[in-house]
Amino acid sequence: MGYYHLHGIVLQSQDIRESDVAVTVLTVERGKTRFMVRGTKKIESSLRGAVEPFTEGHFFVAERRALDVLSEWERTADNYDIKKNMKRAILAGYFARYALELSAENEQDYSLYILFKNIFKLLQTELKNDIIKMLYEWGFLTIFGTAPEIGVCYNCGKMRNSEKTYWDIAGGGFYCGACRPMAEDALFPLSAKSAETGEAVSRAAVALTERMVRSQKALEKIVAPLSAISQDSGSTLEFSKGLIRFCRYHLREDIPNWLVKLEHASEERMK
Numbered sequence: 001m002g003y004y005h006l007h008g009i010v011l012q013s014q015d016i017r018e019s020d021v022a023v024t025v026l027t028v029e030r031g032k033t034r035f036m037v038r039g040t041k042k043i044e045s046s047l048r049g050a051v052e053p054f055t056e057g058h059f060f061v062a063e064r065r066a067l068d069v070l071s072e073w074e075r076t077a078d079n080y081d082i083k084k085n086m087k088r089a090i091l092a093g094y095f096a097r098y099a100l101e102l103s104a105e106n107e108q109d110y111s112l113y114i115l116f117k118n119i120f121k122l123l124q125t126e127l128k129n130d131i132i133k134m135l136y137e138w139g140f141l142t143i144f145g146t147a148p149e150i151g152v153c154y155n156c157g158k159m160r161n162s163e164k165t166y167w168d169i170a171g172g173g174f175y176c177g178a179c180r181p182m183a184e185d186a187l188f189p190l191s192a193k194s195a196e197t198g199e200a201v202s203r204a205a206v207a208l209t210e211r212m213v214r215s216q217k218a219l220e221k222i223v224a225p226l227s228a229i230s231q232d233s234g235s236t237l238e239f240s241k242g243l244i245r246f247c248r249y250h251l252r253e254d255i256p257n258w259l260v261k262l263e264h265a266s267e268e269r270m271k
């Protein structure tokens, strides 16, 4: 049995025996993958840091018949700014859960890794958390191939002349006021302002899944249109509601609870 090399971000760690921990990592090479870290309780163990969620590093892993075992590792990013800020840490945990529950194991998914890298960068900027959350959700939908095309009417191809836009949650598309189907219960209405927010989110999210943003300047370029729009919190909130409904319908029914539960868990910890 041999060794192999991975680069990735730790998503989750679970104790399996007294000082053994199973770690799930989002990697460049194998997508979401798992290995075991042994002897983490030993003070002198150099492997202890490798079980900390949101840490990024190079991992050198030994093949085993059951779960492969971490042999050596090197930290490349600590992401301490996320870990030390409770709200950011909760949000990062929420993002991790998408990858943990919805992505395939040991299947390379470079876009997902890029999205994580970029979102973690954004979490360490001044951009509002609710915008970052939407960027991630839309980015995830993009990777899954379920993100709708916003900005044009599904039926007539126009949109701009409409005051209101109607999001067909089940079907995926958007309708202008004139084309909207009569059965309204599955439609989510968006004001022109909210639709504009949605378009900006969609553009930025697609960019974040496609390219690794290396510089702060490049990141700002992608996000700047959103910062301007996000001043209007009403439209941000409205679009966010539609988006989570959409995620729930197309990804998993219990998604909205993930964040609530995490917030609750952190409150418990604070007591």
Ligand SMILES: [Zn+2]
Pocket (backbone or CB within 6 Å): 153, 154, 155, 156, 157, 158, 175, 176, 177, 178, 179, 180
């Ligand atoms: Zn139309």
